[in-house]
Amino acid sequence: MISVEDHAERVRKLVEPVLTRLRSGEDAEQPALDDALGRVLARDVLSPVDLPLFRNSQMDGYAVGSADVATLPVTLPVVGELAAGGTATPAFVPGTALRVMTGAPVPPGADVVVPVEETDTLEWPERGLTGQSVTIHRAGPSGRYVRERGSDLRTGELLAPAGVRLAPRHLGALAAAGVRSVPVRRRLRVAVLTTGAELIGAGDGRADDAPAAGKIFDANLTSLVAAVHECGAEVVLAERSGDDTAEFAGLLARATSAADLVLTSGGISRGAYEVVRETTEPLGGSIVHVGMQPGRPQATALVDGVPVLSFPGNPVSTQVSFLVFLRPLLREAAGLPALQPVTGALTTAVESPEGKRQFLRGILSPDGTVTTVAGPSSHLVAAMARANALIEIPTQTTSLAAGANVRVWIL
Template structure:
């Protein structure tokens, strides 16, 4: 790491030692996480495969449709029998869905069929019930049909051996439907990346506990677990440590034994009770400043072969650190689409500290005045919260991070900025 200087309020002040750029630090984290791409493959039941990444190409074991069947509730006939309408035909039987459907259709007759029922041998089209009058014994067809109408032929959806889904696909409900339709009981998927979360701080208590003076609720553990889950990472544990080094070390040992990557929050700055830094630095941990706001203090360690990413404890700092430094690579490893980044104009003026790349919380606004949240072409972005790293409730209104470069100190209304979709 190298030392830099920056101006603040017009006066030259020394930059904290070892300040890295955002891009350089993210590159370091990505190199640390890249080996997690080599994950084992497991076979899971199709209903449990939703959201999982397919490990192999899948091919259809059967035709779809499996057999010739009716696309409508109606009457199976020979098209030649209904060329001239109206015409009255004798009813030769009823074929329900699930029936064997092997009884041939007599010439000049009709058979009642249900949607999905087999087409009887000899029939070549189906007349919908809307075009028929029947007294139970005879059927009067009001409108004729041509051969093939409302008949589903075998293999018209997919044929045996056809590709159903490619390796690397993230299985969505539409994929699950197709896999189930061809009768696959299980599918091969990559095991998800497993993550453990450890929050720190004597001041943190669980939700539902009455707050005593000096205490706050622990949001970081829940927030990090939610962020990981939303990006297809399996959260194996969420624990909290006091500022006691022995307790943190014990939780860390358990975390590295069960997870592929560990996330910690708090205890990485320059105070007197920085338990994460105090425990991890002797283990080879690297702690220092990144030229970013919020989230300047950061730490990286490898413990028993497991990467440990240590974020600062202020809630917004924790969330922005995850979004900027960890989320892009985790999504890449999981086969998810890249984090979307857009160029849009500002609706508010912005000031930013020189030498620090600032990530403000913003909300996309459609030009047509529609509700924000979904990007649909040209839009603007407005700042929805102050820059403070404690303003987590304000961040809840944001759907993007506004990326202000380190060398920029002010932006006027209308200036174009990059925004990261949350």
């Protein structure tokens, strides 16, 4: 029997080479910016331009020379207009004012923008207001309301660093710099294989869709595929295997040729017909008993150089195993923040087997109390859906009174 930490470390070591390869960016992809949300930058992206691209106005108003507004009030002739997006920028002539829109280029010599509110202009919106004059009541020092070229970021400076998970604000800055596509880490490619002669998919049963005697609908293929997707990885193969070792070995070969990582469920306990064990043990894989409930048997193997992580087949065991051992690694690979447990107060007493860290399904309330959902049995898949949290009972704890504080992992 090994501890949860020891097995987690074993899984990390098994998967680490794959994560290192992804992090190295050697297989980087180059999606268009619009397809890059949530992807992780493979390399630093430096700005190809100055931001802002040119000196421009922060306000609607008048571009003037600071020398001309040293004494106030002052009346200046308005000799031209600077419109945002205008391609012809009039030159600045000292002793005059240029009407200017927010974002419009401010020509050399004009070093202050006077907001329209600080002038005698009554009607601003209509177009064309040159050939008149403006009286300025207030003006600031040189540079006021003028955004200098490169004042946000200069050409060659870091726009977005390697390893960042691209959020809207990063994509906005990349777009502002005219970047069209970005190098992102390839997503981890995962194959999911569930095993068990009893498993069928919905619609694979009899004509009336009720399963044949002894068959059950496979919860694990669906929940594992969704869990992999939720962690930002890709599913390249998702198949169900019966209890025939040749069938499973064939699927495993397909999986290892297509994926960075293979997940399996079922077939590793001490029963007969344990196809995962029968296939991976001869290849050097090992099955361990982990001091946890659910999820006692766990297996790892390296098949054709590809890590194979095998969970027990009960649906709750499968889901809890994924959450405990693989989710942290996949989230890290996808640039997602590490999840931290919170503290909850039990509403009822709980018992727990000695020597096992128990992960009970619970409902965490906004008031910080947490209530167990159904019992600890690992087949209670509907109860797992009702839960919003896992309650962690320490290995050496065999009972806790109502009110006791426990670690809670929000689902």
